[in-house]
Amino acid sequence: MEKFRKSERLCSRKSIGRLFSGGNILFHYPFKMIWLESAGENPFPARIVIGVSGKKIKRAVNRNRIKRLIRESYRASKGRLYESLTLRNRHIDIALLYVADNVYDYDLIDMKLKELFNKFIQNDEPGKEIL
RNA sequence: UCAGCAGGCCGUUCCAUCGCUUCCCGCUUUAUACGGGGGGGAGGAAAGUCCGGGCAGCACAGGGCAUCACGCUUCCUAACAGGAAGAUACCUGUGAGGGUAUGGAGAGCGGAGAAGAAAAUAACCGCCCCGGCAAUCCGGGGUAAGGGUGAGAAGGUGAGGUAAGAGCUCACCGGUCCGUUUGGCGACAAACGGAGCCGUCCGCCCCGUGAGCUGUAAGGCCAUGUAUAUUUCGGGUUUUCUGAUAAUUCAGAAAGGCAGGGUUGCCCGCCCUGGUAUUCUGCUCUGCAGGAUAACCGGAAGGGGUAGGUCGCAAGAGGCAAUUGGCAACAAUUGUCCCAGAUAAAUGAUGGAAAUCCCUUUUGGGAUACAGAACCCGGCUUACAGGCCUGCUGAUUUU
């Protein structure tokens, strides 16, 4: 259950380009989430790409650390998101960008990410039929 | 004991649970998909990209000029602007030490703002001589000892000498050059003898050594797709020789011209690639003239698609240990080990111990630097909590 496989990550250059050019944006500090409905050929309901700006976080050490923290937190808390998506048989691509310009610790990032996903699920449910 | 100098080294460790990446096994399985088991998984600077190589592609007969880099000596090294051991001069620290410079030219040419008389054929003030009857003064000449300017002013001190002075002469001192001897592989050092030869800095200049260009997004293969689409304009189409043949034909070779490219920049020269074909008309028909159209080359106009996989790519100027040679950098021999390989990019999270340091105070609380591989090595430079080892210096105390 708490695995994080390659097919759960978004690796295609084309898909990422499509995502950034026409994705829906959901903002919850310190994250910016861009998501888009996808074809749905892979076995997992979501594919994710994590980004940290080199403009905001100068040192590569800190950038790597933030990415690892986000990935770890995502791995732990993606269950609820998957549940909500599989219930309605949807597949999405997600880009998760870190927009703060200082480093936070694991507890805060974990909490904020959970809040973000709750927000996403709540926003998604009533608008389901329209989409 | 305190303060410091030089050189070298380390730069957190262990356990549990859950993950990521890569390789192996092939237990399960149609299947190396998913499970399962096992091994490996950031640094001394991985950084800056400042030098030098390896490797790859392209290019390459050669010559001249220019450009750039380096520049005391000997050695080390694959190589270097790196390193080791030394030489000379200057600066700096009480000291252990530290820092900087050093190819050649006694040549020649150019420059040195402002200031100053003058920045190198030196006369502003001063000093001395002569002339203007005399005189504060004016004119001519001599003089580099004194003054002031400047970063720098024609070696320094003393004596002789002189109208006044001056290496003009002499003694001593400093430097330079020449010669000889000794020591050293050498840079150079020391000693002796000789020459009145004597301002500083920079550039041009001369000599030696080195430098082809581009970088793994190099480059190779596979897959997909395809535009060498198409339109238009311009260039372009020779000669000689040899053999065969009925031949104006065919085959081969050479040269020239044309187009493009290369040779780091320029010139000469050279090299590479392409094509050098077909046909019509006229005439004087082994030939000449004119035209047309291809191949090919160049300019302009002119849509889209793919952007994946794999090799390169992890056994190397490799690490570790011992011995030997060397003052050392380093080298040789033997033994032993296999030690990251991602690609929207792995090396992480949580909890608990330990170690070191700090604050408080006996309950504890906090901190652990600088920083993240991207083709690979050798250096340099920069950042860095804390700690260890070796040698040495200064101060104080005790014996």
Next chain:
RNA sequence: UGUCCUGUGGUGUAAUUGGCAACACGUCUGACUCUGGAUCAGAAGAGUCCAGGUUCGACCCCUGGCAGGACAA
């Protein structure tokens, strides 16, 4: 990841074989005007991104940092 370039008042630019850091706009003060603009007169504002070195002397030359930017799928 690789290859390059730039850094001067608040802003945009000069400074040429190394020799007093200049100009325009802007800012401030005064004059003119009923007031503002325009105009005129005057003033302030930098020590050249930072740290060393060469030199008598450095924006300029050399070395090392820092910051910003460009190009190469």
